[in-house]
Amino acid sequence: MTASMKVATVTGPGKAEVLDADHPQPGPDDVLVAMRACGICGSDAFYITIGGIPPRQGHTPLGHEPAGEVVEVGANVSGIAVGDHVVINPMATPGNIIGNGGAAGALADFLLIENAVRGKSLEVIPSHIPWEVAALNEPMAVARHGANQCKPKASDKVVIFGAGPIGLGATLAFKSLGVSHVVVVDLIPARLDKALQIGADAVINSADEDVVARLIELHGEGESGISGFSRRAGTNIYLDAAGVPAVVNTALAAAQKGATLGIVGVHKEPVPVEFVNVMSNEITIVGSMGYPDEIFEVTKDIVANWERYAMIVSHTIGFAHVGEALEMASTPGAADKVVVTF
Incomplete structure (x- = not known):
């Protein structure tokens, strides 16, 4: 050497x-x-x-x-x-x-x-x-931890904002965890096509579609904790893999009573949150950083489904x-x- x-x-x-x-x-x-x-x-x-x-x-x-x-x-x-x-x-x-x-x-x-x-x-x-x-392996462990932090159940309906590597990895993670329906939201058609190829059940182009209306179409209408408030989607989990304020605003506007908002995208500026909405709808907001336990948990899934991961x-x-x-x-x-x- x-x-x-x-x-x-x-x-x-x-x-x-x-x-x-x-x-x-x-x-x-x-x-x-x-x-x-x-x-x-x-x-x-x-x-x-x-x-x-x-x-x-x-x-x-x-x-x-x-x-x-x-x-x-x-x-x-x-x-x-x-x-x-x-x-x-x-x-x-x-x-x-x-x-x-x-x-x-x-x-x-x-x-x-x-x-x-x-x-x-x-x-x-x-x-x-x-x-x-x-x-x-390392970035997919980040995505897997983001999914794990949301504590998904098989019956849950999930939406992921951002179809970059972490968002796509989270799509694979939620499907691997047995989640019934995963929607991916992005502005770029090619990224949305890739999301469908790796296993997303549906996609939404937020540049030309009403995200909340489409989520209601896909996941049904959810319960609101405030009477007379705007319509809520039946989505159980919202994952922010984009790190932009519009995602948080959209998710909290759509979130039904008891929904979870996970944050894995890095926000570079503060985001105002209406906590009356969070309280009234008993929304859980959970952060995700790194991979305390997932670094080699995700390895088995990469090995089993490497052709899908390769598309990332x-x-x-x-x-x-x-x-x-x-x-x-x-x-x-x-x-x-x-x-x-x-």
């Missing part, structure tokens, strides 16, 4: 470069993974814009959606072998967070997994799963052109999901 490797790194505000770094040296409790694919997240563009995040402001290694092949295994590690294809939990390394301000990032030739434990820090996947699909990836770009990949992922409308391959 060479003495150095390449790592995509934030080096200042608005600037990311590929730098040389020391080749990782695994100890007896560690596993060394040769990267094969790494997805690009919206947070990567944010880190570049602000010049990195503490404690490595100005020198933040990027990449937290990794999949790769095991090339070295420490003597004390069990259940992992050289040649295994693995997905990785970027939050499980001791005192470190891969690609989120830690000392290492997955947009690199190699990634060292310290204190490696199968089922906690990494998990083996079958070799037939395409690398770019395996790299969806819109672009694959080689690591030699990682700058182009980062720019594409940060340009609104340029791509849905970009995965860097090695």
Whole structure:
């Protein structure tokens, strides 16, 4: 092996470069993974814009959606072998967070997994799963946690706002959890087509349809806790995977008594909420962040249904052109999901 490797790194505000770094040296409790694919997240563009995040402001290694092949295994590690294809939990390394301000990032030739434990820090996947699909494991865990937070029942009727990667992942999550009817709302026809292809029961184009009226058509009319108030949809769960105020406003205007509004999309500005409505209709509002338990829960579903998950990836770009990949992922409308391959 060479003495150095390449790592995509934030080096200042608005600037990311590929730098040389020391080749990782695994100890007896560690596993060394040769990267094969790494997805690009919206947070990567944010880190570049602000010049990195503490404690490595100005020198933040990027990449937290990794999949790769095991090339070295420490003597004390069990259940992992050289040649295994693995997905990785970027939050499980001791005192470190891969690609989120830690000392290492997955947009690199190699990634060292310290204190490696199968089922906690990494998990083996079958070799037939395409690398770019395996790299969806981390964002799909985010989507799965968003669905789990809403505590769905099989009889529930669900609407998801936003048909980006997390919204599509949530669609797959709700269907995997046995939900009876899932509607996806977006402004972009191509995204709505993709939602139908991966298993949504219906879609609504909010650019030219009345969302509440269509939900009433699809899910029936629901009960309102305020007499004489506007008509309510029979939808049980609303999931905001878009992170825009209009979604919250629409969901709360449509929500029937006892409905749940889950927030997994990142809101960049405060959203006013009419709490008399929330109280009167006993609406549950629940937030979702990360994946406390779902990082490898979702792996089984990806393996079982990888062809559907594959449709979420819109672009694959080689690591030699990682700058182009980062720019594409940060340009609104340029791509849905970009995965860097090695």
